[in-house]
Amino acid sequence: MLKKTTVNQLSDLASALMEKGTLVAPVREDAGFQFREITDAKRVDLNFHNTVISPKSVFFPQTEDFVRYRTGRPMQEAEPVEPQGKPLILFGVRPCDVKSFEIMDIHFSGTGDVDPYWQARREAAAIIGYAFDLGAPAEPEEFYQTLGIGAADPEGSDIFMVRRGDDLLLKSITGKGEALLTGMGGLAGASADDEKFFDDTVAAGRDFKTRFTCVDAEVITKKLEDLFHNTDFWEKASNACLSCGVCTFACPTCYCFDICDETLFQQGTRRRVWDACMFTDFTLEASGHNPRTKVYQRLRQKINHKYSYHVRKYGVISCVGCGRCTRYCPVNIDIFSIVEEAMKA
Amino acid sequence: MRSTNPYIPMPVEIVKITDEVDTHDIKSFRFKFLNAEDESRFQYLPGQFAELSIYGKGESPIGIASSPTEPGYVEFTVQRAGAIVPGLVTAALHDMEEGGKIGLRGPLGHPWPIEFLEKKNIVVVGGGFAFTTLRSLVTYMLHGDNRPRFGDITVIYGARTPGLLCYKDELAAWEKRSDIKTIITVDKGNETWKGREGFVPAVCKDVAPSPENAVAVICGPPVMIKFTLPVFFDLGFSKENILTSLEMRMKCGIGKCGRCNVGYKYVCSDGPVFSLAELEELPRDF
Numbered sequence: 001m002l003k004k005t006t007v008n009q010l011s012d013l014a015s016a017l018m019e020k021g022t023l024v025a026p027v028r029e030d031a032g033f034q035f036r037e038i039t040d041a042k043r044v045d046l047n048f049h050n051t052v053i054s055p056k057s058v059f060f061p062q063t064e065d066f067v068r069y070r071t072g073r074p075m076q077e078a079e080p081v082e083p084q085g086k087p088l089i090l091f092g093v094r095p096c097d098v099k100s101f102e103i104m105d106i107h108f109s110g111t112g113d114v115d116p117y118w119q120a121r122r123e124a125a126a127i128i129g130y131a132f133d134l135g136a137p138a139e140p141e142e143f144y145q146t147l148g149i150g151a152a153d154p155e156g157s158d159i160f161m162v163r164r165g166d167d168l169l170l171k172s173i174t175g176k177g178e179a180l181l182t183g184m185g186g187l188a189g190a191s192a193d194d195e196k197f198f199d200d201t202v203a204a205g206r207d208f209k210t211r212f213t214c215v216d217a218e219v220i221t222k223k224l225e226d227l228f229h230n231t232d233f234w235e236k237a238s239n240a241c242l243s244c245g246v247c248t249f250a251c252p253t254c255y256c257f258d259i260c261d262e263t264l265f266q267q268g269t270r271r272r273v274w275d276a277c278m279f280t281d282f283t284l285e286a287s288g289h290n291p292r293t294k295v296y297q298r299l300r301q302k303i304n305h306k307y308s309y310h311v312r313k314y315g316v317i318s319c320v321g322c323g324r325c326t327r328y329c330p331v332n333i334d335i336f337s338i339v340e341e342a343m344k345a
Numbered sequence: 346m347r348s349t350n351p352y353i354p355m356p357v358e359i360v361k362i363t364d365e366v367d368t369h370d371i372k373s374f375r376f377k378f379l380n381a382e383d384e385s386r387f388q389y390l391p392g393q394f395a396e397l398s399i400y401g402k403g404e405s406p407i408g409i410a411s412s413p414t415e416p417g418y419v420e421f422t423v424q425r426a427g428a429i430v431p432g433l434v435t436a437a438l439h440d441m442e443e444g445g446k447i448g449l450r451g452p453l454g455h456p457w458p459i460e461f462l463e464k465k466n467i468v469v470v471g472g473g474f475a476f477t478t479l480r481s482l483v484t485y486m487l488h489g490d491n492r493p494r495f496g497d498i499t500v501i502y503g504a505r506t507p508g509l510l511c512y513k514d515e516l517a518a519w520e521k522r523s524d525i526k527t528i529i530t531v532d533k534g535n536e537t538w539k540g541r542e543g544f545v546p547a548v549c550k551d552v553a554p555s556p557e558n559a560v561a562v563i564c565g566p567p568v569m570i571k572f573t574l575p576v577f578f579d580l581g582f583s584k585e586n587i588l589t590s591l592e593m594r595m596k597c598g599i600g601k602c603g604r605c606n607v608g609y610k611y612v613c614s615d616g617p618v619f620s621l622a623e624l625e626e627l628p629r630d631f
Contacts, residue, residue, distance in 0.1 A: 067400065075447060113601070259352070261402060286435070287429065287430075
């Protein structure tokens, strides 16, 4: 089903979506665009190229409470915080970020134990993907196309949006998306010409150039396995790294977390918080042993995890080429350049 | 099987504390489940571990020292950490008394491969307090229902001093049995020690267990493992028939938190039990 509205009526579209559930959409803030829960439909803004933090926090928030307890009270009085999925619409997500959810699904709910918090939120959410203006060139740090992700891939979205001049075309991709579109007022029917434009955009997105080295999962996995003990390579690659971890926090597919207890005024919370393999104490054991004390070992871990370990374990590269790690690195380490060097090695 | 939310610990009560060593920093804690359904869900095999959980302190992954052939409780042998890194959970646990209550998440990880071990001669090699899940395995194999499923059982267990040997009463009982060969050694004895002296790798070389239809199960401090593995390899044990258990820092215990990987394997959910053949496939990152 293809419907349409206009960009001038974006706040009407947002208002209609807010009636269906919590709306999370890009808004402009001082530091850049961010996905935020919308309370004022007029704040939704599609003039973004990329958000600072990826939308993973919608399903995997930076802090997630597991248990609330009181110190000095028996542990069986502690109250678990059970997973809850409230109906949510995640609006205006770029195809590479949409792809990240699929990669995270394999880890959190597709293999082994199911993470109930991730799963509850994912099941309750509808995703509205968005192809930004393909007339403008890609940002220099982006490389999703080299990983086989098109700039207008609708897969993974429940509804996919394409902009045509001042029109916004909305196509349902899944049953969930179709139900959502059907139940919404204020949308106009689309023409056969719109249909063609939508399909042409998706096709054009596949050819939308980012960077040029194409990365084959099998090849890079093997290259990195061979390079593992090449300390020289990894020391050069990590020479400037500050171990600040910003690449992992901005990343849509980094999922490492810590579980920690915080107690204040006898009230305590056990929660998970985002953690990063870039930190020294990430692998510090109680014995004092630490397998990754050096910066190069940690950067090696990060790149190997994304481009080698994840492929061996789950069959896919754990990177969508959004470029945030490179954009926000304070010392300009370009992850993709390291991958390119590894491909050449 | 465990409760549907794998992050929520089950309440247990400490019913027995055993001071294992003369330095008093290794104790065994026997726990009883406070809820019967938790106990019936906690179906484990030797080699698995669980997260011991104390609200306000945190969680620690610890190997299960008891055997499923010992119903009614689950036991863990815990060293008080803190010589280098503050060990909040283990210190709090060591300060607790019988009747104290903590939480438990598990069982976690893969057990020793019991079916693979069946009908084979088993050589169990342990050092120091890393003997815990081996104690579980030996106890499991020695149970009347299980003993006929295994061939010869040899245990080689060492500690730095006689006072640092864990499970002393059980070791004495095993030494009296005819269906298990028990060799105890200490790096350095004292005036009352009448047993063997010598490092575990040297004793293994001396005892020289036959590799014929045999599997070596080895757990100990890294330095002991480093020197013991080649002994068994030289004796003719294949890399598939040398098993060990790895440790890495862990949080979730279920392969989600991304912390304990060695190469593409998570030690918690893919291990902690690995054969030497499997370990050699992984990068040296542990």
